[in-house]
């Protein structure tokens with residue numbers, strides 16, 4: 001099977017497993033797990049931020065960050081397609097008691113003037129606007145990337161209005177590699193950043209949330225309350241360390257593979273409109289003789305798994321378990337559909 005359903009389907013490679021097997025571990029609730037401490041320090045250093053906290057999932061990292069930045073009754077501004085809003089089980093309401101003001105963005109990205117307009121006035125009838133959450137790359141925008149200058153403008157609005165700024169960076173390294181950016185530029189701007197280790201980076205489990213020391217102290221307390229205080233989880237953190245050392249630059253290969261598949265799809269009668277493909281995610285409309293469901297089945301008959309994300313849209317995600325050979329085979333299958 002060639003699995004394009006998500007970059008979460010990757011399995012640890014022998015090298016990663018070796019690193020996990022050899023991990024030095026301790027009780028992380030007591031801050032005594034050397035592998036976890038190393039992973040947190042590595043990422044904090046990369047982004048020029050003070051500290052990091054290893055979490056069980058990207059959802060947990062995001063939810064902890066939102067909880068730390070807000071009080072019940074506050075309002076969070078984000079794009080209406082944000083993962084924090086549509087794919088975290090209503091967690092903003094459940095965990096933080098906040099409401100969301102979802103904005104109609106451009107491929108999952110919002111801009112500074114939209115944020116300005118969305119801020120509630122200081123009026124007792126209104127929820128207190130407290131946090132802006134961005135997503136880079138934007139999953140439901142087809143892996144679209146923000147311009148750093150646009151993020152900077154949003155930051156200025158946040159500073160002027162006393163709002164915190166969080167980044168759901170589940171696939172931030174895809175953006176950094178695609179745009180050849182310096183991670184420290186993100187560290188300079190955001191109050192908190194969550195990074196997934198279990199997407200394109202290829203680790204089996206884990207995410208790290210980054211911020212200043214005061215934020216991370218608070219986040220550590222919230223993580224415990226959420227039931228995320230793990231003990232010898234350094235075996236998992238070791239996979240993350242391996243991923244940071246070996247699997248970042250290679251994301252460019254996934255982006256090239258995505259472009260090769262895009263070229264093949266563009267020649268087909270069944271391919272309707274497609275989101276611009278900047279990174280490792282391809283989202284396209286299906287038209288003509290197939291529906292999203294029947295095309296998904298056709299692919300499956302050819303040992304290829306793709307995901308129908310709506311009745312008319314298919315998503316294909318490139319990752320490190322999709323080899324050059326598999327890409328060529330997929331292109332040959334597409335040509336015959």
Ligand SMILES: *Cc1c(COP(=O)(O)O)cnc(C)c1O
Nearest residue numbers: 057058059060083135139168170
């Ligand atoms: C995958 C993902 C997350 C986190 O998901 P988990 O499955 O909880 O690790 C967060 N944000 C985005 C944009 C994602 O794609």
